[in-house]
Amino acid sequence: MRVFSDNTLLLPMLYCCFSSAMSSSLYSSCQLQGQFNLNGMHKTGDVILGGLFANNLFSVDFDLTFTSEPQLPTCYSFDITGFRQAQTMAFAIDEINRNSKLLPNVTLGYSLYDNCNQLGIAFHASLSLVSGQEEEVTLEENCIGTPPVHGIVGDSSSTRSIAISSLLGLYRVPMVSYYATCSCLSDRQKFPSFFRTIPSDAFQVNAMIQILKHFGWTWAGLLISDDDYGVHAARSFHSDLGPAGGGCLAYTEILPWGDDPAEIRRIVDVMRKSTARVVIVFAHNSRTINLMQEVVRQNVTGLQWIASEAWTLADVLQTPHFMPYLGGTLGIAIRRGEIPGLRDFLLQIRPDLHHGSADGKSVVNQFWEHTFQCRFAPAPASWVEAGGELCTGQEVIENVETELLDVSDLRPEYNVYKAVYALAYALDDMLHCEPGRGPFSNNTCAHLQRLEPWQLVYYLGKVNFTTTFGDQVSFDENGDSLPIYDIMNWVWLPDGRTKVQRVGEVKRSAFKGEELTLDEDKIFWNFESKQPPRSVCSESCPPGTRMARKKGEPECCFDCVPCSEGKISNKTDSMECTSCPEDFWSSPQRDHCVPKKTEFLSYHEPLGICLTTTSLLGTFICVLVLGIFIHHHSTPIVRANNSELSFLLLVSLKLCFLCSLLFIGRPRLWTCQLRHAAFGISFVLCVSCILVKTMVVLAVFRASKPGGESSLKWFGAVQQRGTVLVLTSIQAAICTVWLVSASPVPHKNTQYQSDKIVYECEVGSTVGFAVLLGYIGLLAVLSCLLAFLAKNLPDSFNEAKHITFSMLIFCAVWVAFVPAYISSPGKYADAVEVFAILASSFGLLVALFGPKCYIILLRPERNTKKAIMGRCTTK
Incomplete structure (x- = not known):
């Protein structure tokens, strides 16, 4: 913001109230301290609306000497667009005055001033609107009163609107802007009476983000101008973009204020080196021109440009010089509207030769000069010829192709039209207030003769109407209207011509929220593929x-x-x-x-098949041996040392072989509970039989000695069966207590391998399992010791040597089993246990019944009582 070239900062103190000399006086007189000579248009009415428009583009400032009062700058270079906007406000007021349903019996007037596209002059004009130009004003005792205008339509710049609205907000004078987009103006604390019919930059930024998300552009460059327009837009971009917003910015650069070639070269060099293929330029067209000239110089192609509203429709950039680089640009543009009757109203404009400004030209006359390229003096008869044409004031304007009459693309004019109607509807709602049911204190209503500006601000916030073009107009709590933008595309035609066409819109409705509509078939892409480019920093991460x-x-x-x-x-x-x-x-x-893969000792895998076959083989051998013994049950070698125990031992060995099958296959609750119980009881039954047989051998030889006959009575058949039953019952009791207190259960173990489920049986109670094994071990050790004591007895009667050997095998197998079982994972632990069962069972079967079967089948001559009772030692 530049420093004003006059005493503008003192103007808020414009009014000075003097108390009346007489104490009975109820009124005061305020003296205007200064008056501005401004270019403007005026129309009287019951209610006056103010307007600020840029009818001239440039000004020449006077030097500050601080020795004399500064003069207003001289404005020049007529702006036909700004003039048309001002005429649109005049047309809207004229249309409202002709509408019998809106503000009946009330005539609207206007005071429109030229801001000369300069902040200082716009500030002068706004103060003139709210204070008036009368040199002396009579007010009430408290120095208050109705201002000359009840509302202002303007300004066209965010910077000027910020400055003007900051002052007007102090007095709650409503200001409705048609072109100021800075999101900062939505701050109700700083700008309590500011409204606008154009969407804020925050929504413009959101519209751009919607486009980025639609095409999957997550990596974009951002270039902004270093003014309120650009700085606040950058803040909105950085707050809205990201993972939640759908992307991020590759670089954020502030365009230089002036024409610094070095700075512009640096910016374009960053663009050229960046991997971002999409570039957003949020700046006015004057800044953008300097940037694009450097882009052309460095030949930076292959970029997709996204234009802010400020330069989307800039004709100066839509040239064959720039189109190879800017073709396909997507831009945000103000909503285009239609205003029926506006062209006919503009056709009625004629030069006002009698009312010139200080330099001899009124605003209307400047328009005529611009249109017909002619000159005239202030006097009616002093027209002069210029450019080969003579202006008489009677020219047929309908036959002239002029920018003023082009109403095919009304954008800011449409916003001016809506702003005027918003003020009119607010006044209309105020006039329809029923006494005693008003919105103000004590349910009072506002009165047109004593209307306070803040009362009109209240009604503006309640405005809700629909234009003839079909757009809804209302304001939210921040003074922003329902936003809507057109999306434009720069098309580069084959013949070299360019056009800007509408390819979609983005809007926010009260019910559906934000909506983006794009006709992608109409979009021109300035790439060889004729498809949207990819602009990402990193390629998408695939599944996995x-x-x-x-x-x-x-x-x-x-x-x-x-x-x-x-x-x-x-x-x-x-x-x-x-x-x-x-x-x-x-x-x-x-x-x-x-x-997950499941793992257990299966019948279908080689290891399971091998163990199953071995188990069945052992069972078959037991059955075969049992058949041999039954067939030769009357022979001495079978009858020796209690044949009943031998039969019971064979049955128990067969059970030992079969119980190993319970360890193969997927663990179930019943197999987990049965496998260790069957294993424990079968082996105790087997070892108990061996223990009793060993004790019988010792008892028989002890009875053969003098005085030892009495010992045989303790080892009769009944006692032998009873001993085996008692010893087995103890194991059965241990298993019962174990199963009742902490039964083994199936368990899905994932500790060995995370990608596998190892099905195994948890022992439930480690103590129970240890007692079961310990009891078997105790009986085995006891049998081994007794057999070892009887190993030196005569061979013909001595089974102790074979029992000792079988018990040594049994103990060796189970001693080796413990560490192997603990260190084996998963199914291999079950395989180790099955192997131990089978190995110990085969050891007992071969050691105990192998020699007897050998004699029965191959040496029948030794299967006689004489051979068994003989005392000679066999070699």
Whole structure:
């Protein structure tokens, strides 16, 4: 913001109230301290609306000497667009005055001033509107009164609107802007009486983000101007973009204020080196021209430009010089509207030769000069010829192709039209207030003769109407209207001509929220592929990976890290990998969960088949031996040492072989409970039989000695069966207590391998399992010791040597079993236990029954009582 070239900062103190000399006086007189000679248009009425428009583009400032009062700058270079906007306000007021349903019996007037596109002059004009130009004003005792205008339509610049609205807000004078877009103006604390019919930059930024998201452009460059327009837009971009917003900015640069070639070269060099293919330029067209000239000089092609509203429709950039670089540009533009009757109203404009300004030209006369390229003097008869034409005031304007009459693309004019109608509807609502039911204190209503500006602000906030073009107009709590923007596309035609066409819109409705509509078939893409470009910092992470931010890089720059084992991501650009359910594991691609492999000692695998075959073979051998013994049950070698125990021992060995089958196959509750119980009882039955046989051998030889006959009575058949039954019952009791207190149960173990489920039986109670094994071991050790004591007895009667050997095998197998079982994972622990069962069973079977079967089948001559009772030692 530049420093004013006059005493503008003192103008808020414009009024000075003097108390009356007489104490009975109820009125005061305020003297205007200064008056501005401004270019303007006026029309009287019951209610006056003010307007600020840029009818001239440039001004020449006077030097400050601080020795004399500064003069107003001289304005020049007529702006036909600003003039048409001012005429649109005049047309809207004229149309409202002719409408019998809106503000009946009330005539609207206007005071329109030229701001000369300069902040200081706009500030002068706004103060003139709210204070008036009368040199002396009579007010009430408290120095208050109705201002000359009840509302102001303007200004066209965010910077000027900020300055003017800051002052007007102090007095709650409503100001409705048709072109100021800075999002900062939505601050109700700073600008309590500011409204606008153009969307704020915040929504413009949101519209651009919607376009970025629509085409998947997550990596974009941003160039902004260093004024309120650009700075606040940059803040909106940085707050709205990101992972939630759909992208990030590759670089943020502030365009230089002046024409510094070095700074512009640096900016374009950054653009050229960046990987961002989409560039957003949020600046006025004057800044953009300097930038594009350097883009052309460095031949920076292959970029997709997104234009802010300020330069989307700039004709100066739509030239064959720039189109190879700017063709296909997507831009945000003010909503185009239609105003029926406006062209006919503009056709009625004629030169006002009798009412010139200080330099001899009124605003209307400047328009005529611009249109017909002619000159005239203030006097009616002093027209002069210029450019080969003579202005008489009677020219047929309908036959002239002029920019003023082009109403095919009304954008800011449409916003002016809506702003005037918003003020009119607010006044109309105020006049329809019923006494005693008003919105103000004590349910009072506002009165037109004593209307306070803040009362009109209240009604403006309640405005809600629909234009003839079909657009709804209302204001939210921040003074912003329902936003809507057109999306424009720069088309480069084959013949070299250019046109800007509408390809969609983005709007926010009260019910549906924000909506983006694009006709992609109409969009011209300035690329060989004729397709939208890709503009990403990092390519999307496929399923099976997650995004990992690069340190020190923007949010959309990331690495794709594969998910760890057991986790997956089934979406593109996943932020995190999710764990698979308990019974599932990640696929090799880490993009979906698959059931975990199950592992247990199966009947179908080679190890299971081998163990099963061995178990059945042992069972078959037991049955075969049992058949041999039954067939030769009357022979001495079978009858020796209690044949009943031998039969019971064979049955128990067969049970030992069969119980190993319970360890093969998928563990179930019943197999887990039965396998160790059957194993424990079968082996106790087997070892008990061996123990009793060993004790019988010792008792028989002890009875053969003098005085030892009495010992045989303790080892009769009944006692032998009873001893085996008692010893087995103890094991059965141990198993029962174990199963009742802490029964073994199936368990899905994932500790060995995370991608596998190892089905195994948990022992439930380690103590119970240890007692079961300990009891078997105790009986085995006791049998081994007794057999060892009887090993030196005569061979013909001595089974102790074979029992000792069998018990040594049995103990060796189970001693080796313990560490092997503990160290074996999963199914191999069951395989170790099955192997121990089979090995110990085969050891007992071969050691105890192998020699007897040998004699029965191959040496029948030794299967006689004489051979058995003989005392000679066999070699």
